[in-house]
Amino acid sequence: MAGGMFALFVMSWLASGTESLHWNAWVAEQGTAVQWTLTLLVALLVTGSLAWRQANQVVVLVLVMVGAVAHLVIFDAPNWMLLALPLAMYAVARWGSRRLALITVGLTCVWALVASPIWLWPRDRHDARDFVLMVISVMSMQLISYLLARAVRTNAEKALSEAASAEQVARADAARMRTEIARELHDVVAHSLSVMVVQAEGGQAAAAKDPAMAAQALATIASVGRESLGEMRHIVGLLRDTRDAGSSDLLRPHPTMDDIPTMVAKTGIATLTVVGQPRAVPPTTNAVAFRVIQESLTNVLKHAGPQAKAQVRIEYTPDAMSISVIDDGGGLVHDATEEIPGQGVKGMRERVMSVGGYLLTGPTEEGGFRVQARLPLAKPRSEETP
Numbered sequence: 001m002a003g004g005m006f007a008l009f010v011m012s013w014l015a016s017g018t019e020s021l022h023w024n025a026w027v028a029e030q031g032t033a034v035q036w037t038l039t040l041l042v043a044l045l046v047t048g049s050l051a052w053r054q055a056n057q058v059v060v061l062v063l064v065m066v067g068a069v070a071h072l073v074i075f076d077a078p079n080w081m082l083l084a085l086p087l088a089m090y091a092v093a094r095w096g097s098r099r100l101a102l103i104t105v106g107l108t109c110v111w112a113l114v115a116s117p118i119w120l121w122p123r124d125r126h127d128a129r130d131f132v133l134m135v136i137s138v139m140s141m142q143l144i145s146y147l148l149a150r151a152v153r154t155n156a157e158k159a160l161s162e163a164a165s166a167e168q169v170a171r172a173d174a175a176r177m178r179t180e181i182a183r184e185l186h187d188v189v190a191h192s193l194s195v196m197v198v199q200a201e202g203g204q205a206a207a208a209k210d211p212a213m214a215a216q217a218l219a220t221i222a223s224v225g226r227e228s229l230g231e232m233r234h235i236v237g238l239l240r241d242t243r244d245a246g247s248s249d250l251l252r253p254h255p256t257m258d259d260i261p262t263m264v265a266k267t268g269i270a271t272l273t274v275v276g277q278p279r280a281v282p283p284t285t286n287a288v289a290f291r292v293i294q295e296s297l298t299n300v301l302k303h304a305g306p307q308a309k310a311q312v313r314i315e316y317t318p319d320a321m322s323i324s325v326i327d328d329g330g331g332l333v334h335d336a337t338e339e340i341p342g343q344g345v346k347g348m349r350e351r352v353m354s355v356g357g358y359l360l361t362g363p364t365e366e367g368g369f370r371v372q373a374r375l376p377l378a379k380p381r382s383e384e385t386p
Contacts, residue, residue, distance in 0.1 A: 090146075264293070
């Protein structure tokens with residue numbers, strides 16, 4: 001930009017001759033070499049300042065003002081090099097501080113008030129209008145450059161802010177997705193392996209006495225393994241961000257309340273009781289209820305052992321669904337002051353809280369462990385107050 005402005009000045013100078021520069025009287029008396037030297041020096045100061053327009057706006061301000069003052073000393077009329085003034089004003093307002101930009105506006109306005117009478121000298125009564133028009137023209141160029149630069153800067157800062165906000169939202173979404181995937185991995189792997197271990201141990205113990213029971217245990221292990229592989233393919237697909245419409249694994253819905261009886265039966269250690277009239281449950285609440293029961297039974301298998309027995313109870317009320325999973329401890333005694341360690345209880349609590357419910361966990365007086373969850377439900381329309 002600096003080179004282009006300087007070239008424009010030189011071409012106009014060469015095209016119109018040295019008379020177009022309108023030197024002051026003392027410069028006109030000097031030799032050609034001095035005139036050329038002074039002219040090029042002022043041109044370099046004014047137009048060369050633009051070379052630092054983004055790197056250092058203070059340098060731009062200093063050089064352009066020194067060049068502008070030198071212009072008044074050497075020339076008695078404006079010329080092409082002064083087009084660098086509004087460009088310098090734009091650069092200072094666009095990339096410099098607001099304070100520096102306002103200082104530049106003030107200095108250029110003062111310079112315009114001083115330059116106008118010098119350029120219009122000698123004045124008579126007809127020159128007042130020309131003086132006002134010149135002052136207004138110079139000030140308007142500077143003010144327009146300032147306002148345009150501030151508008152561009154504001155829009156750029158707004159765009160950066162929106163981009164930063166969008167990136168922050170994307171990171172938060174990614175973090176939530178990672179948390180959800182971690183929960184799914186924990187629930188699927190821990191529960192399935194626990195069930196398979198229990199069934200394998202039962203089948204091993206019954207192999208000699210009851211081959212049919214051993215075969216049934218192996219069948220259960222195979223069924224749970226296939227389901228686990230399907231869940232793992234689904235989660236891996238999410239990790240790969242796959243969107244293949246033909247993939248049945250990715251389109252398979254989350255587990256629902258209808259899947260709970262089968263899941264409880266496959267553990268071989270729990271019984272299920274449903275109290276109240278089953279109702280339509282939102283998909284998210286469906287998945288949360290399933291995972292709470294699944295994780296609770298997984299903890300029973302891991303901490304109380306295959307000899308433990310558990311009672312799963314689901315109770316429907318007008319505005320909520322209550323879930324409780326209570327085990328007898330399998331002969332082990334839990335510390336009444338501590339919860340079961342690990343990520344299971346934490347993951348259950350986060351899931352329940354995500355749908356507006358709450359979770360209570362802790363040892364029972366009989367030596368077992370209790371998990372109770374309350375998940376809010378919308379009231380049926382027939383029960384709503386009109």
